[in-house]
Amino acid sequence: MVPRNGSIAVVGGGVIGLSCAWRAAAAGFDVTVHDPAPGRGASHVAGGMLAPVTEAIPGEEDVLALGSASLLRWPDFAAELAVAAGREPGFRTEGTVVVAHDPADRAELDRLADYLTRVGREVEVLRGRALHRTEPALGPAVRHGLSVPGDLAVDNRALLAALLAACRQVGVQMQPSRCEALPAADVVVLAAGAHGGTLHPALGAAIRPVKGEILRLRARRGALPPPSRTVRAIVGGRQCYVVPRDGGRVVLGATQYEVGFDDAVTAGGVRCLLDDAERVLPAIAEYALEETSAGLRPGSPDNLPLIGELEPGVIAATGHNRNGILLAPLTADAVLALLRGTPVPPETRPADPARLTCGQVAKEQLTSADASQGSHPRSPGWRSEP
Numbered sequence: 001m002v003p004r005n006g007s008i009a010v011v012g013g014g015v016i017g018l019s020c021a022w023r024a025a026a027a028g029f030d031v032t033v034h035d036p037a038p039g040r041g042a043s044h045v046a047g048g049m050l051a052p053v054t055e056a057i058p059g060e061e062d063v064l065a066l067g068s069a070s071l072l073r074w075p076d077f078a079a080e081l082a083v084a085a086g087r088e089p090g091f092r093t094e095g096t097v098v099v100a101h102d103p104a105d106r107a108e109l110d111r112l113a114d115y116l117t118r119v120g121r122e123v124e125v126l127r128g129r130a131l132h133r134t135e136p137a138l139g140p141a142v143r144h145g146l147s148v149p150g151d152l153a154v155d156n157r158a159l160l161a162a163l164l165a166a167c168r169q170v171g172v173q174m175q176p177s178r179c180e181a182l183p184a185a186d187v188v189v190l191a192a193g194a195h196g197g198t199l200h201p202a203l204g205a206a207i208r209p210v211k212g213e214i215l216r217l218r219a220r221r222g223a224l225p226p227p228s229r230t231v232r233a234i235v236g237g238r239q240c241y242v243v244p245r246d247g248g249r250v251v252l253g254a255t256q257y258e259v260g261f262d263d264a265v266t267a268g269g270v271r272c273l274l275d276d277a278e279r280v281l282p283a284i285a286e287y288a289l290e291e292t293s294a295g296l297r298p299g300s301p302d303n304l305p306l307i308g309e310l311e312p313g314v315i316a317a318t319g320h321n322r323n324g325i326l327l328a329p330l331t332a333d334a335v336l337a338l339l340r341g342t343p344v345p346p347e348t349r350p351a352d353p354a355r356l357t358c359g360q361v362a363k364e365q366l367t368s369a370d371a372s373q374g375s376h377p378r379s380p381g382w383r384s385e386p
């Protein structure tokens, strides 16, 4: 436990570091964020889905529980942030549809529906006209879908702007430089995303960069408007998603590659995303392509983040992989509990980094960040890639 006005150094000002910094400073701690480019990193690139259910993977029930617990916190988190920052963080509640393109994709969609029903999640099967009534932007070839009203979204860039403003309001200091070692403070919170591995030996073998490319488009005059909710699609066994933003804009993502710290956008990645999205939302072909970008997700060996004490005075808040935007409210609550010496939310217990040292995660799952494998533009099966 840190005294109420104790000093906290947060290394990394992405969505995780800024959320922790805002909550800790609002609770009375003296907080400094160290980051040469706060508000950037993977958080700036992300799609912004808050989607634990449509992200669910059989066998990763702890990830589903963690994501669901964080999603429950999102409405209050967004409302409090809007007040603290004096600006909207871009929280959207229209829900999500998942659609299948061909018969094999349909089988994959049915497996997802079965799994979600088994674990007690709310999904509604939609066919033909009912599907098109729900989401008129879908192309005529798309006949099978699931409605998942509880999976939401946020404009990640509006969110980061709001977090930076809220941090300023509660007196968080910004140190615009890169840390080569742990800064001096009563407690250091390590939230440097995919780069966290260099800052502590316990993270070196656990955190690896997982590259993702993403496109930002805008509906031009005369083109069919974008979908009103997030559309996730299985197309030829691959995943893509389209997340609406204000002003007729959409975010289209995302590829997934294990190529170390390479963050270049590739022509093949862009082509693949556009081809797949057009098959389910044909109007995309008419849209203006405003931006292509790539980011590095902080991957962990078991797809759970690392949230907890690494040693006295050093807390990890990293490894959020595909779900860092979703998991920001819960991570900030857990870090605040650790600073206060109170119990962490129960759903975050499986994310305790102690699992990496006490043998719960097999040695072969621990890889060094620079031992990345080859390039995998998309992974097979029901595995989405935000």
Ligand SMILES: Cc1cc2nc3c(=O)[nH]c(=O)nc-3n(C[C@H](O)[C@H](O)[C@H](O)COP(=O)(O)OP(=O)(O)OC[C@H]3O[C@@H](n4cnc5c(N)ncnc54)[C@H](O)[C@@H]3O)c2cc1C
Binding pocket: 011, 012, 013, 014, 015, 016, 017, 034, 035, 036, 037, 038, 039, 040, 041, 042, 043, 044, 045, 046, 047, 048, 049, 050, 177, 178, 179, 180, 191, 192, 193, 194, 195, 196, 199, 211, 212, 213, 214, 253, 254, 255, 294, 295, 296, 297, 298, 317, 318, 319, 320, 321, 322, 323, 324, 325, 326, 327, 385, 386
């Ligand atoms: C293409 C793509 C799509 C995604 N879509 C979604 C989605 O839809 N929903 C979702 O929940 N998640 C999504 N994610 C994942 C999400 O973006 C990440 O999990 C999340 O951004 C991680 O946040 P972070 O703060 O840990 O890391 P980052 O956002 O990467 O921030 C890390 C920060 O640390 C700083 N830093 C690094 N090293 C140092 C150092 N030595 N000293 C000081 N500062 C340092 C960097 O400058 C950076 O600002 C997506 C990711 C990608 C790439």
